[in-house]
Amino acid sequence: MQNGLILFQSKYGAARRYAGWLAEATGFPLCPAKDVEKSALSGADPVILAGGIYASGVAGIQVLRKNQELLRGKRCAILAVGASPADPATIETVRKLNLKEDLAAVPFFYARGAWDLQKMSFADRTLCKMLQKSVAKKDPASLEPWEQALLEAAGGTADWTDREYLQPLLRWIRQGE
Template identity: 35%
Template sequence: MKHILVVYASHYGATRRYAACIAKALHARLAEARDAAPLLAGADVVVWGGGLYAGGVNGAKLLAKNAEKLRGKRLIFFTCGLADPEEPADLPALQQTAQRALPAALRENAAVFHLRGAMDYAALSPLHRLMMGMMKRMIERKGDAQTGEDRQFLDTYGKKVDFVDLSAAGPLAALLRAAAGDAAGEIR
């Protein structure tokens, strides 16, 4: 059986919830991105997930730093954000963000997934709250040029939302099972 390592970078826990669920179902080791480096050599298949922040992926710098250690391994990369991958208008931007975060040498062996996250404005750090406030003002200034994603941002602004759906990680886990040659438990 191949060794699977599940790595995550998460500020508020949504990415961690997906990563922990995948690791549990696949009996895989779970590690935070900042602790992953020494564990990579022993892994055949690596799942790497990061939350989306202002069009970037949390942990992308660590991924780039570890690119050499990941080269030649099967990589399953997922992002976790509020944008809806089921929304045709949102998908191209999500794909672009993921491709930008993936070091060029790893793209060929990588499968990419997008999972929906959560947000509790009351729990945000001062910097993140400031960033969201700036984004709100920018979107409001767009007026009629607002997109569906913009309107969704305004609808959820200041609130607590949770779109985490662990069953959405099922296709990722199925791919992982095939890559690892393992028939471990179901994602629930």
């Protein structure tokens, strides 16, 4: 019997939704990453962080970095949630940017999230619109999968969340039983 803990940090809700689905599937408690107590971390194994991807950074990852000593010897994993399609090259880039030497061995999983320009903060909305304009100038045949998705989402909304994205992470959790 595992005594896991699911942490999440979500700006717009998709990472929170995946964390909730993980909690349902595993029975592990759910906690916002920013509110986790050291006592909860010390008693948990595995510890899973579900965090949204913002400007290539995984939200909440600092909790794992800050508590490395406490988590040493425990199974930890990261579920990064982003709007890009599950393109291996893009996922690997995000993994390398976030899992430097201190977290290099932590298993990294990806789930596609949602997009709603109207719910975004002014700063996020402005950045996304600028990026869309820049990408729109490119030759459509040369677009990366994430760039194509960015243009397709444009000013609308999209919800790509799907429980199926959790299957690799759930298999990893079961391996520890």
